[in-house]
Amino acid sequence: MEKLVIIINGKGGSGKDTLCDFAGRRFKVKNVSAITPIKDVAGRFGWNGEKDGKSRKFLADLKQACVEYNDLPFRYLAGEYGQFLEGSDDLMFVHIREGEEIDKFKRIVKLPCVTLFVSRKERDGLCLGNASDDGVKNYQYDYEYRNDKGLSEAEEDFLMFLEDMLKKEEEAEKGRRGERKLEGERDR
Numbered sequence: 175m176e177k178l179v180i181i182i183n184g185k186g187g188s189g190k191d192t193l194c195d196f197a198g199r200r201f202k203v204k205n206v207s208a209i210t211p212i213k214d215v216a217g218r219f220g221w222n223g224e225k226d227g228k229s230r231k232f233l234a235d236l237k238q239a240c241v242e243y244n245d246l247p248f249r250y251l252a253g254e255y256g257q258f259l260e261g262s263d264d265l266m267f268v269h270i271r272e273g274e275e276i277d278k279f280k281r282i283v284k285l286p287c288v289t290l291f292v293s294r295k296e297r298d299g300l301c302l303g304n305a306s307d308d309g310v311k312n313y314q315y316d317y318e319y320r321n322d323k324g325l326s327e328a329e330e331d332f333l334m335f336l337e338d339m340l341k342k343e344e345e346a347e348k349g350r351r352g353e354r355k356l357e358g359e360r361d362r
Contacts (some may be wrong), residue, residue: 176264177286178264178265178266178285178286178340179255179258179265179283179285179287180266180268181268181269181276181287181290182267182291182292183270183292184291184292184294185294185297185300185302185307186230186297188294188297188321189321190269190292192328193319193328193332196332197265197333199333204257204258204263204267205266205267207269208237208270208275208279210250211250215240215246221233227302231304234271241275248278251268251279252279254266254268255268259285272305272306273309273312276289288317288343289317290318290339291311291315293320294321295322317339
């Protein structure tokens, strides 16, 4: 498989960025988040990078306002995806919280694309007080990774999980190419 887009999600504190860093030790990785341009805007209004409940709600509300006003998060991700297509990275991790925003992004991706939910026992019942964070489990993901190992074991475990996922996706892509080839032959 040449390139793969992985839309990654999970409760705050489940270790998504750490897992992306692990992947970056074995693959060329682009790691982007729909919240990045929102954080830039929020910083201009006094947000200092806190990750407490009040800050998370502020960011979620501001993101929703930007989605409704000019679709800033989507436009940002579309630009990053374009750079990924032109660049030499193998994997693109895209952090998106809301199901409708995941689906919107998936519609523009012409490469193989999967969704990955990262869960962690200590974060399972956590309520962060905003719809974006608290609704992450309300989506049908292609894969789920349970991130309950200690840091020393987590890297090897996640890389094995990722390698297995890549093999499955490569086989699925071969199958899709075969189906397209058969359809093309029938159309002649």
